[in-house]
Amino acid sequence: MKPFFLILIVCLSALPLQAQDMPRVRQTLDTLTSPYFHGRGYIFDGDAKAANYIRDRYEAAGLKPIAGSYFQEFTMPVNRVTQTPQLIVDGTTLAPGTDFVASAQTASGKGKVTIVFLDTLVFTDARAAQKFFSQDLRKKALVYPQKFRKQLWELPEPYPQKVLSAKLHIILQPKGLLTTVATTPAPVPMLEVKESAWPAKARKVKFNITTEFSPAHQARNVIAFIPGTAQPDSFIVYTAHYDHLGGQGKGIYFPGANDNASGTTMLLELAEHYSKPENRPTYSIAFMAFAAEEAGLLGSSYYTNHPLFPLQNIRFLVNLDLLGTGDEGMMVVNGSIHPKEFVLLQTINKQHNYLPQLKMRGRAANSDHFPFSEKGVPAFFFYTLGGTTFYHNTEDQAAQLPLTKFKEVFRLITDFTSALQATK
Secondary structure: OOOHHHHHHHHHHOOOOOOOOHHHHHHHHHHHOOHHHHHHOOOOOHHHHHHHHHHHHHHHHOOEOOOOOOEEEEEEEEEEEOOOOEEEEOOEEOOEOOOEEEOOOOOOEEEEEEEEEOOHHHHOOHHHHHHHOOOOOOOEEEEEEHHHHHHHHOOOOOHHHHHHOOOEEEEEEOOOOOOOOOOOOOOOOEEEEEHHHOOOOOOEEEEEEOEEEEEEEEEEEEEEEEOOOOEEEEEEEEEEEOOOOOEEOOOEEOOOHHHHHHHHHHHHHHHHHHHOHHHOOOEEEEEEEEOOOOOOOHHHHHHHHOOOOOHHHEEEEEEEOOOOOOOOOEEEEOOOOOHHHHHHHHHHHHHHOOOOOEEEEOOOOOOOHHHHHHOOOOEEEEEEOOOOOOOOOOOOOHHHOOOOOHHHHHHHHHHHHHHHHHOO
């Protein structure tokens, strides 16, 4: 006898495929990555503007708030670079956002300093360490490759104090710029520079960095739902983080097209789909756009500690992050933890040839599914494979995002949701 879900897939295959509004998808991506939202981060109200935009899309689609408001508010600490950093090396001005960025945790600072390159023997030779750190670093820019960054702060006393005394840290990045969001500030100014942009035999630098630490930045998750027609107390949940890295002053912003305007766009497309009367679900479906994922899964962690309905009412959760490609298939995080649902997903995919492959991973704390998984909620995290490699830098732009399998991923998700609602 065939398992019920296999019979169900055969039945689903007879249904017409849902048409995808790709012009609307592109418009949403262009909007979320536009300068108006300034990287959906923590200066110029970028994150608040993005939250308002998602709320307006929920309202326009007819989705309902769960607890009287589309916003679930919380506060978080964040270090912000409020003015575009400046760096001049031996008279050559480097381009902010292209040649260098301020480290997310940098302190403020400015001045003219001479350069001293870290002697990497300090990690293996006690005499070399003693000699190197005997010099006065207070008017120096300490320059070192990224691979030694962690080791430098793990040196035995008193050397970390000498490291802290440097006027500026310059960290050379061999593979391009890659920044993040910091919730605590460092005690020293720090710049990250592309190794390829660093002038040979550099001797002097002039720099200017302006930061502001906010201990209680106002953030908000944006949450809505569509009531189920048969089992309204049971939920399928879609999640995606809408925040990104923001910017550094007016001169740098990180568009965050793949990470995660793509997932947010998919969330909004699913909301549009299920809001139509002919697609009304039997289970309730919740749509959760999380803030502060880039700061350490803070929005989703806050939600799981302050849920708007019992977590045990969630039949399954699908987290959407990095969905802008797909020519090499899709990764399913938690696939090995929920083998029955992964087989179901594989069966649907093979039936329709949506994606060239589905790969699985186990437990991973790499996106907003994780706080739910840790509290026992069955969840998958989907991210597509192949295509663009731009990540956490200024090049992650909507124009370069191929959306190779966006339509197919959408269909896979909706078919998977239908199958989940028909099985127990």
